[in-house]
Amino acid sequence: MMNAYLYCDKRSLNYATNYYVSIIKDVISDFGYTFKTVHSLGEIKKASLIVTITERYFFLAKLRHPNIKTIYWAQGVGAEEAKVKLATIGQKLRYYFRLLSEPIAVKKANLLFCVSERMVKYFEEEYGLRDKGQIMVMPCYNLPLSPEFSTKQYEQPVFAYAGNAMEWQGIDFMLDVYSIVEKSVPRAKLKLFTRDKAAFEEKLQARNITSYEFNYVPVDVLQKELHQCKYGFIIRDNIIINLVATPTKMNSYLAAYMIPIFSDGVDDFKMNINLGEYTIMATCPLEAKAVASKIVSFENKVQDFKNYQDIVKTVFESHYSDANYKKFIKEKFIQYIQ
DSSP, X not given: OEEEEEEXXXXXXSHHHHHHHHXXXXXXXXXXXXXXEESSGGGOOSEEEEEESSHHHHHHHHHHOTTSEEEEEEXXXXXXXXXXXXXXXXXXXXXXXXXXXXXXXXXXOSEEEESOHHHHHHHHHHHOOOOSSOEEEOOOOOOOOOXXXXXXXXXXXXXXXXXXXXXXXXXXXXXXXXXXXXXXXXXXXXXXXXXXXXXXXXXXXXXXXXXXXXXXXXXXXXXXXXXXXXXXXXXXXXXXXXXXXXXXXXXXXXXXXXXXXXXXXXXXXXXXXXXXXXXXXXXXXXXXXXXXXXXXXXXXXXXXXXXXXXXXXXHHHHHSOHHHHHHHHHHHHHXXXX
């Protein structure tokens, strides 16, 4: 019996990471491995394979078990993320540790999962990573395409945002854009699916936004709620943290057949999310009036959505397909793990 372990911090696990890891787990299990999630090195017994999802846990696992084969999923660019906050000694130490451990993880893993081609390029440029075939590119996503589709969803200009109020999410810019749109689209309404009600309330009032409502629902209910919305905001600036990322919001919005309002600040979206005439993509550097103008123009111009279902299906078949990724992972697994 071969033992595979997911070694990670409990805080690293959520609905999105569990979905991603489950795809990897399914392939590993098909090869006859038992798969167990552990949170301490002492729980790893007679391992044949260790899977990690942060550079810290990869580093620790490699120190304890240098000869065991490894899979590392790089969810983001850890050193760049840590560099954003260097105000305290603890934050500086975290940055230097990630700067040390991240290149070890991406270069020493037997099989490396990156969430975008832009992430691969970053690791090649920053750390001298060489792609010998051991790299698997799979975007972050956690929802299948909804079986329900109705053009009634597009009759009212309901805008949605699902997420928190963290600065890097581009919340202030999003609200700047919506405040302009609200003045030009009388029936516009903003739905905020968030726990951070107080933080948003202050920002909404500062911009004199009046047509909005709050709602927070579990992820398994979110898709049903998003079916009541026409547009979804996911606007990011073109900093490296965003350029390499594949935020799950895009998948969530498209899974409910919404029209995403996004930017080329996420390279993966620019390369892989082709929505044809239904595209509302902002160009960096971002300017609120220009983005709002695109939205208002789309709202006034595009009236026929009967082809949108097929377009979204194509995106899921090519970019959010469990079956495709399991096939590719199996091929990599045979070559680099077995």
